[in-house]
Amino acid sequence: VAIPTPRKTAALLHLSRVRKTFDGLNAVDTIDLTVREGEFFTIVGPSGSGKTTLLRMLAGMDRPTAGDIVLRGVSISSLPPNKRPTCLVFQSLALFPHKSVGQNIEFPLKMRKVGAEARRERAEELMRMVRLPESYYAKNVMKCSGGERQRVALARAFAYDPEILLFDEPLSAIDYKLRKTLEKELKDLHRQSGKTFIYITHSLEEAMVMSDRIGVMQAGKLVQVGTPEEIYMRPTNRFVGEFMGETNVLPVRSDGYGGFAIAELPDKYKVAGHGEALEGFIVLRPEFVQFVEAQHPPENTLRGRICNEYSLGSRVQYQVQVGKRVILMEQPRGALCPPGDGGEVLIGWNAADAAFVAE
Ligand code: ATP
Structure with a gap:
């Protein structure tokens, strides 16, 4: 209520x-x-x-x-x-x-x-x-x-x-x-x-x-x-x-064609509300990064390997190594289980769930 x-x-x-x-x-x-x-x-x-x-x-x-x-x-x-x-x-x-x-x-x-x-x-x-x-x-x-x-x-x-x-x-x-x-x-x-x-x-x-x-x-x-x-x-x-605890802060740069490059990550990504050329960061909260289910992929996806897993009680935090970068994600305990240790996982997020900041 x-x-x-x-x-x-x-x-x-x-x-x-x-x-x-x-x-x-x-x-x-x-x-x-x-x-x-x-x-x-x-x-x-x-x-x-x-x-x-x-x-x-x-x-x-x-x-x-x-x-x-x-x-x-x-x-x-x-x-x-x-x-x-x-x-x-x-x-x-x-x-x-x-x-x-x-x-x-x-x-x-x-x-x-x-x-x-x-x-x-x-x-x-x-x-x-x-x-x-x-x-x-x-x-x-x-x-x-x-x-x-x-x-x-x-x-x-x-x-x-x-x-x-x-x-x-x-x-x-x-x-x-x-x-x-x-x-x-x-x-x-x-x-x-x-x-x-x-x-x-x-x-x-x-x-x-x-x-x-x-x-x-x-x-x-x-x-x-x-x-x-x-x-x-x-x-x-x-x-x-x-300031609010652990989060992903990823440096982004527009490619001039509506896509964004994230430093040290392989692909082009979407940043919400920003079509024009710009440079800055996206703040991506760990709980908005999900394991990707094939039928409902979010706008941005990455392939990586889980390198660490921490229990937070009601939630589980994962560090996912994607190329040279580590992406932090958090999921409720019991959420869709990723493949076994060391295996590749597909993770992703929707552009609207990350905030763009210039500095
Ligand atoms: P905290 O969370 O540690 O209490 P704060 O955000 O409340 O910090 P303030 O105590 O307002 O911070 O201090 C802000 C700045 O002003 C600090 O650099 C502090 O050293 C300085 N300062 C505060 N009071 C005085 C004073 N009476 N004389 C000189 N410098 C002061």
């Missing part, structure tokens, strides 16, 4: 040519971006690409060297953190270690001078929302597990009642299984709360699961903004294509 996602169209936050320079270097290099109201927007990028610097400027912890941050048409660039409608949830969580779960969650309410009874009521409500047992109210936060502390930090962020929740890699220190659970919970929580989430991570996999849209950063620049589907299937450059 497809869950209908509400259309998020109203612009909430606008970054206009935002730049941050440290010691003459642009940590964030002239970014333009609009985040929509109620959106789950994730910024991904490798270490040092400027994600945290960008988030700190949104939270008001750093001022942009140039450019403007505008909320519903009003500049917030010079507002201090506590005057902004944002709340930052850190990787390190920044909980008060000597206080109970309840005291941690109630802290923002206490600051706003909310009475004890109303505070407790709201804290219990938030604990239910993040699925913390009621009995944890008086528990010391240091006696909670990592995942539980994560929930406390989240409940406390909601207690501030910000318009925008900013997340700085909140799940990076958590083990794989729990992280997978929390990713889905966070997505549910986002849907229920209707708040705008801006989330940073270096894991595109994490971003794909949760986000309405993703922005990819490379060396301080925002190189692509799009839905998870667009980022995965239509990367704008090699870097974005390769």
Whole structure:
């Protein structure tokens, strides 16, 4: 059953040519971006690409060297953190270690001078929302597990009642299984709360699961903004294509007659949407390379030999040696079985399943 996602169209936050320079270097290099109201927007990028610097400027912890941050048409660039409608949830969580779960969650309410009874009521409500047992109210936060502390930090962020929740890699220190659970919970929580989430991570996999849209950063620049589907299937450059795990990046050159040569591969191939002369790369995801069945050959086929086979659990990854090149492919376990070891196999892909990038 497809869950209908509400259309998020109203612009909430606008970054206009935002730049941050440290010691003459642009940590964030002239970014333009609009985040929509109620959106789950994730910024991904490798270490040092400027994600945290960008988030700190949104939270008001750093001022942009140039450019403007505008909320519903009003500049917030010079507002201090506590005057902004944002709340930052850190990787390190920044909980008060000597206080109970309840005291941690109630802290923002206490600051706003909310009475004890109303505070407790709201804290219990938030604990239910993040699925913390009621009995944890008086528990010391240091006696909670990592995942539980994560929930406390989240409940406390909601207690501030910000318009925008900013997340700085909140799940990076958590083990794989729990992280997978929390990713889905966070997505549910986002849907229920209707708040705008801006989330940073270096894991595109994490971003794909949760986000309405993703922005990819490379060396301080925002190189692509799009839905998870667009980022995965239509990367704008090699870097974005390769950022999502292992993929084939094949150098292509037009022969001028509608066919394309792939470096080190024998034949001519089709590249979707490109009849004209050009040179660049195709990003071909391993799962779109198939073993060819004689009756339904895809547009592009290659003959090669399987040189390695790896089990990925539900899928199997193959390295297929084609001439001097190794093509990576992935098929569901139990998919059409190729001929025996060392035997030749015919593999292929449809042109529309590979993305052309110029650089
Ligand atoms: P990570 O995933 O490792 O957290 P990131 O994408 O968040 O990386 P930033 O922390 O934003 O990257 O850093 C971007 C660049 O700016 C890096 O080269 C970093 O060394 C530099 N930088 C960040 N903060 C400062 C600072 N306070 N002073 C000087 N340089 C800084």
